[in-house]
Amino acid sequence: MNAPVKIETTLKDWETDQEVRWCPGCGDYAILKAVQRTLPQLGADPSNTCFISGIGCSSRFPYYIESYGFHTIHGRAPAVATGVKLANPDLDVWLITGDGDGLSIGGNHMMHVLRRNVNMQIMLFNNEIYGLTKGQYSPTSRPGTTSPSTPGGSIDQPAEPCAFALGAGARFVARGFDVSKKLPEVLKAAHAHKGAAFIEIFQNCIVYNKDVFNEFAAPKGAEDNQLWLENGQPMLFAKGEKGLTLNHDTLRLEVVDVVDGDWEAAKVIRHDVTNRAIAHMLVELPFGPFPKALGVIYDDPAPAFEEQVVEENKRLSEGKEPNLAALLAKGQTWTVEG
Amino acid sequence: MASQATEVRSDLSQQDAVVVRFAGDSGDGMQLTGGQFTLSTALAGNDLATFPDFPAEIRAPQGTLFGVSAFQINFGAREVNTAGDAPDVLVAMNPAALKVNLPSLKPGGLVIIDTGEFTKRNLDKAKYDVNPLEDDTLAKFDTLKLDISAMTVEAVKPFGLGNKDALRCKNMWTLGLALWMFDRPREPLQEWLRNKFKNKPDIADANIAALDAGHAYGETAELAGPLRQVHLDPVPTAPGLYRTVTGAEAVSLGLVAGARLLRLPMFFGGYPITPASAILHHLAKLKEFNVTTFQAEDEIAAICAAIGASYAGSLGVTSSSGPGIALKGEAMGLGIMTELPLVIVNSQRGGPSTGLPTKTEQSDLYQAVYGRNGDAPMPVIAARSPSDAFECAIEACKIAVEYMTPVMLLTDGYIANASEPWLVPDPESYERTPAEFLTEKNGPDDTLLPYKRDSKGARPWIRPGTPGLMHRIGGIEKAVDTGHIDYAPDNHQAMTDARMNKIANIAVADQEIELGAKGGKLAVVGWGSTYGPIHQAVRRAIAKGLDVSHIHVRNIWPLPANLGELLHSYDHVLVPEMNTGQFKTILRDQFLVDAESLSKTSGQPFAISELESAIARCIDEKCGGQVEVNDDQLPSPVGDEA
Numbered sequence: 001m002n003a004p005v006k007i008e009t010t011l012k013d014w015e016t017d018q019e020v021r022w023c024p025g026c027g028d029y030a031i032l033k034a035v036q037r038t039l040p041q042l043g044a045d046p047s048n049t050c051f052i053s054g055i056g057c058s059s060r061f062p063y064y065i066e067s068y069g070f071h072t073i074h075g076r077a078p079a080v081a082t083g084v085k086l087a088n089p090d091l092d093v094w095l096i097t098g099d100g101d102g103l104s105i106g107g108n109h110m111m112h113v114l115r116r117n118v119n120m121q122i123m124l125f126n127n128e129i130y131g132l133t134k135g136q137y138s139p140t141s142r143p144g145t146t147s148p149s150t151p152g153g154s155i156d157q158p159a160e161p162c163a164f165a166l167g168a169g170a171r172f173v174a175r176g177f178d179v180s181k182k183l184p185e186v187l188k189a190a191h192a193h194k195g196a197a198f199i200e201i202f203q204n205c206i207v208y209n210k211d212v213f214n215e216f217a218a219p220k221g222a223e224d225n226q227l228w229l230e231n232g233q234p235m236l237f238a239k240g241e242k243g244l245t246l247n248h249d250t251l252r253l254e255v256v257d258v259v260d261g262d263w264e265a266a267k268v269i270r271h272d273v274t275n276r277a278i279a280h281m282l283v284e285l286p287f288g289p290f291p292k293a294l295g296v297i298y299d300d301p302a303p304a305f306e307e308q309v310v311e312e313n314k315r316l317s318e319g320k321e322p323n324l325a326a327l328l329a330k331g332q333t334w335t336v337e338g
Numbered sequence: 339m340a341s342q343a344t345e346v347r348s349d350l351s352q353q354d355a356v357v358v359r360f361a362g363d364s365g366d367g368m369q370l371t372g373g374q375f376t377l378s379t380a381l382a383g384n385d386l387a388t389f390p391d392f393p394a395e396i397r398a399p400q401g402t403l404f405g406v407s408a409f410q411i412n413f414g415a416r417e418v419n420t421a422g423d424a425p426d427v428l429v430a431m432n433p434a435a436l437k438v439n440l441p442s443l444k445p446g447g448l449v450i451i452d453t454g455e456f457t458k459r460n461l462d463k464a465k466y467d468v469n470p471l472e473d474d475t476l477a478k479f480d481t482l483k484l485d486i487s488a489m490t491v492e493a494v495k496p497f498g499l500g501n502k503d504a505l506r507c508k509n510m511w512t513l514g515l516a517l518w519m520f521d522r523p524r525e526p527l528q529e530w531l532r533n534k535f536k537n538k539p540d541i542a543d544a545n546i547a548a549l550d551a552g553h554a555y556g557e558t559a560e561l562a563g564p565l566r567q568v569h570l571d572p573v574p575t576a577p578g579l580y581r582t583v584t585g586a587e588a589v590s591l592g593l594v595a596g597a598r599l600l601r602l603p604m605f606f607g608g609y610p611i612t613p614a615s616a617i618l619h620h621l622a623k624l625k626e627f628n629v630t631t632f633q634a635e636d637e638i639a640a641i642c643a644a645i646g647a648s649y650a651g652s653l654g655v656t657s658s659s660g661p662g663i664a665l666k667g668e669a670m671g672l673g674i675m676t677e678l679p680l681v682i683v684n685s686q687r688g689g690p691s692t693g694l695p696t697k698t699e700q701s702d703l704y705q706a707v708y709g710r711n712g713d714a715p716m717p718v719i720a721a722r723s724p725s726d727a728f729e730c731a732i733e734a735c736k737i738a739v740e741y742m743t744p745v746m747l748l749t750d751g752y753i754a755n756a757s758e759p760w761l762v763p764d765p766e767s768y769e770r771t772p773a774e775f776l777t778e779k780n781g782p783d784d785t786l787l788p789y790k791r792d793s794k795g796a797r798p799w800i801r802p803g804t805p806g807l808m809h810r811i812g813g814i815e816k817a818v819d820t821g822h823i824d825y826a827p828d829n830h831q832a833m834t835d836a837r838m839n840k841i842a843n844i845a846v847a848d849q850e851i852e853l854g855a856k857g858g859k860l861a862v863v864g865w866g867s868t869y870g871p872i873h874q875a876v877r878r879a880i881a882k883g884l885d886v887s888h889i890h891v892r893n894i895w896p897l898p899a900n901l902g903e904l905l906h907s908y909d910h911v912l913v914p915e916m917n918t919g920q921f922k923t924i925l926r927d928q929f930l931v932d933a934e935s936l937s938k939t940s941g942q943p944f945a946i947s948e949l950e951s952a953i954a955r956c957i958d959e960k961c962g963g964q965v966e967v968n969d970d971q972l973p974s975p976v977g978d979e980a
Binding site (some may be wrong): 046048049050052066068069070073082087111112119256309316325328329330331333 | 381762
């Protein structure tokens with residue numbers, strides 16, 4: 001792989017001439033801006049950047065980013081993106097998907113792109129609803145979600161995207177939400193991670209599932225409801241007055257009060273992004289008794305798939321001449337004299 | 339030993355071609371035996387065609403009727419196009435193999451039986467109430483009853499194998515006998531065995547001993563009388579270097595050659611499915627040819643990854659069989675909409691649904707030509723034989739890149755597994771047309787037009803990573819030239835027309851006539867693997883003075899420009915197909931020609947005799963008769979190819 005060349009760009013350089021077709025007030029606008037703000041900070045090159053999406057509101061994203069873009073078919077973006085990376089590992093690939101696209105119809109591909117660890121940033125916009133098809137409940141909808149297809153409220157248990165990602169073997173799992181100012185930092189961390197980087201972004205569908213994340217995303221009460229994780233730092237929230245500790249008897253996380261900022265005395269634990277077990281606990285914390293864990297939850301790189309494929313192809317080719325005539329004449333042959 | 343039915347015995351030494359079928363339990367190594375016999379036959383310079391016929395189960399229960407595995411080979415001192423109709427020689431390694439295969443043996447044919455396997459238990463498993471060796475089951479045939487099991491165990495005794503391992507050498511004993519019967523050298527086989535069991539010299543030696551023992555048995559038996567050695571002279575063929583090739587090998591080699599002629603790296607996305615997996619296996623070993631293979635999580639991912647690779651500048655290829663092709667349907671539409679090159683190989687098998695995984699059929703033709711949502715035209719090419727698959731794969735690659743389109747290459751289970759001698763082509767004899775990528779903006783006022791079409795209707799191929807050519811593509815309808823999202827009525831009309839016209843105007847070679855002449859009473863029109871039997875049947879019909887021609891279509895979509903006019907020059911058109919008449923329907927639709935279907939969906943290829951009868955009937959009924967043809971002139975229903 002060539003070392004990426006840093007390019008000077010501004011937010012404007014990443015805007016296309018296409019009319020953005022999301023509903024006014026949709027959380028997608030904020031995510032688009034966050035990405036357009038982040039890319040110049042990464043020194044990203046529009047000519048070497050490729051946004052690949054599936055189908056759904058989120059998947060319109062590539063049309064609005066001035067880079068290479070491929071709006072594929074429902075659920076299959078991870079497979080298309082895998083082919084792109086195998087054909088050209090140098091491309092900087094961003095995958096855009098949603099809860100329906102990435103976890104329902106495309107759940108299988110999502111599992112495999114994560115397990116293979118193909119080097120790309122995977123942004124899953126989770127709004128817990130099917131927006132583009134007019135509001136049916138989705139695989140992340142909470143039980144009881146009333147929708148055109150579930151007039152009596154949905155029955156099935158929702159999937160937890162980050163738990164799914166960890167279960168599939170993801171080496172980077174992070175969370176953010178549409179209007180969060182910290183989203184660019186999460187995106188930068190994902191970009192810095194070599195391998196598949198999974199980012200769940202809570203996104204407000206103002207038409208079909210309005211304010212469903214307000215319980216933790218609303219500015220009011222944010223301090224109490226959001227636990228922003230930072231590697232090496234204590235897991236503190238509520239202006240440092242509360243924190244998480246690990247109960248060594250039950251092996252569960254618990255909320256503890258921190259007095260006078262003495263978090264060590266309260267046995268608040270430090271966040272270690274390479275601790276997979278704690279990552280599992282953090283993504284499964286029930287909201288209410290616990291705050292919502294946000295930021296980089298897990299980050300422990302492993303060799304990227306496409307690099308290994310390139311190496312393997314090289315190894316298997318060593319000392320072999322690509323001689324087509326010889327290949328065609330391989331095996332036991334005989335000559336008929338003229 | 340040999341029965342008394344010598345008066346009905348075929349005299350193989352008088353034939354210029356012989357059909358041999360090896361049949362046994364799927365654990366008996368019949369495919370390996372057949373494959374090695376094929377190789378020795380090819381080395382002896384006979385023309386040949388084979389038909390492996392094996393169960394779908396990995397290890398079917400031993401001795402059962404559904405666990406029978408057979409390998410048929412037709413070889414001769416003249417041109418051979420089919421695996422033959424009825425075998426002249428049947429080797430039956432157990433009662434089940436005898437029961438399943440005896441009905442197809444030619445009357446008077448020779449059946450070689452391993453009596454050591456005709457135990458009560460095995461007879462029960464084969465559902466024989468009475469031992470067929472003891473009643474008149476075999477009366478019509480010449481029979482050679484040998485305790486191959488016992489003789490094998492005896493032959494390998496010096497190597498100290500257990501009984502089970504010793505018995506595994508049975509197929510080599512049988513092969514040794516077959517090699518003797520047809521005057522083949524043993525040395526290449528011995529060498530092959532030594533190489534195969536390089537790390538187990540004992541096993542190699544035991545197998546060689548069994549092979550030699552079988553061969554020696556032939557020599558001794560001949561002295562005693564019942565068995566005769568048959569020698570078939572080499573076929574006079576075009577000079578050059580030959581090898582045997584299966585369809586799956588030929589497709590793989592053709593894809594490699596096709597990509598190299600285009601100077602493109604190849605990306606192959608596959609998912610295991612019978613009988614297409616062999617292509618993935620072959621290509622996985624050819625990394626030095628700039629080939630990347632990817633075993634995807636499913637059929638959809640396999641084609642989607644190939645589309646992604648094509649988008650990124652490789653030649654994307656995927657391969658499957660009917661059920662997998664069905665899953666790829668939506669992604670094919672994406673390839674058509676985004677106008678990216680892609681080759682899709684379909685090794686057809688019996689359907690619908692899981693159908694007959696290991697049996698052959700041509701029933702995916704509608705799926706290939708029409709099987710997608712929307713108006714989604716796609717070129718379709720059908721290979722007629724294993725070696726033809728090489729040429730077809732090269733053409734598929736070329737069309738895909740030249741016209742920026744997915745292309746489907748049809749083979750089938752028969753072509754994929756069958757092998758035939760192949761005059762090794764010279765790669766230098768093919769036209770090199772390096773693929774071109776857009777490197778600069780192509781529109782007025784420094785604009786980029788990703789959907790601006792060239793004279794052939796193809797859009798430019800733009801690799802992501804190319805400086806300054808950023809653009810967006812996708813499955814949503816796009817505006818003419820710019821490729822921006824556009825749902826406008828006029829635009830969809832224009833783009834639909836552009837996609838249709840691009841494919842309709844692909845330059846394909848004019849249709850040639852294989853046998854016969856333009857105009858006349860009857861044209862037999864085939865496509866794909868029916869080539870061999872149709873060719874032989876028409877050849878025999880012509881020899882009898884019937885006015886019939888053979889036309890075999892490779893370019894299924896678009897069809898050759900002259901085909902309509904050609905078909906209209908005959909009184910009648912007969913279309914034999916291993917489906918319920920799909921190509922017949924296409925021909926009727928495209929050319930308003932009164933084509934008649936000859937349908938076969940038994941999972942087995944056409945027999946030449948079936949086609950001959952149909953030709954004679956057609957001439958008689960539809961073409962007002964022609965010459966006096968009485969039954970004596972027709973070959974026997976299970977006749978050989980002589």
